[in-house]
Amino acid sequence: MADLFSKNYNxxxxxxxxxxxxxxxxxxxxKEYKDIRISDIVKRAGVSRMTFYHYYETKEDALADFFHEIVAGYxxxxxxEKEKIGKFHDITSIVHALKYFDQYAGFILKLVDAKLYYIVIDAMNAYMKNRIQPRYKIPIYELYFYGGALLNIFIMWEQDGKxxxxxxxxxxxANSVADPGKDEVKNKM
Incomplete structure (x- = not known):
């Protein structure tokens, strides 16, 4: 599968x-995802089977690449727009992420419904590892935690009708990241 974070494409x-x-x-x-065939895909896309297999081995690879393209757009x-968006944990940054990915909620929810959640979480983890960690020097497992939590919040927000x-x-x-467990500490006092 193509790695959009490291390759340039024309x-x-x-x-x-x-x-x-x-x-x-x-x-x-x-159709149900499991019933979609490569021949259906190439016909709909207007490309040959050879072109499909030039880029991908499976339809999951193609979906992962498409989602990575969405993340690359983000x-x-x-x-x-880095001045408007703010820093990584800022409220404005979180709002921007929620609103950006809301444009693709239909696609993301279809992946989740098709039991292809791993495509979304893999893209999130790659984004955290390759883009956020080098810039902010936040420990990688903290980023995986944050990314997974934000992704789950986004999916549940969409599924619950926003x-x-x-x-x-x-x-x-932002409040939970800034002061995690504050309610728990208050309850113990």
Whole structure:
């Protein structure tokens, strides 16, 4: 599978790979994931089987690559708007992440429903390890904890119909990260 965090792709290659990912996503509206065949994907994407297999071994590889492309878009946006977004644990950064990935909630929830959660968590872990850890020097397991928690919050927020605003969620997350266990300490006193 392609590693979008370390390779540069030209526009044509990226376009082809995104077409394949979008084709699978569209087919997931019509069929159970397990029933989608490579022939369905290439027909919908308008590419040959040879092109598909040039990039991927499996449809899971294509979905992972498509999700990594979404994460790469998030990284590009964070870089271009870093003054507005704030630092990693800031409320504005959390709000930005929730709102950015909300655009792709349908795709993410389809992956979760298809029992492909590992694609999302693998992308989150790669983002934490390759982008956040080198910049902020936060211990890697703290980042895995934070990323997994934020991902779970996002998925549950989406599944529960987004009862709270992104800002409310961000305040809850930021408060728990800033002072974890504060309620537990109060209860013991």
């Amino acid at each position: 526009k044509r290659t990226r376009f082809t790979r995104v077409c394949i990912g979008e084709a699978i996503f569209a087919l997931m509206d019509k 990284i590009r946006e964070c870089i271009s 009862q709270e605003s992104a800002e409310e969620i961000a305040r809850m997350v």
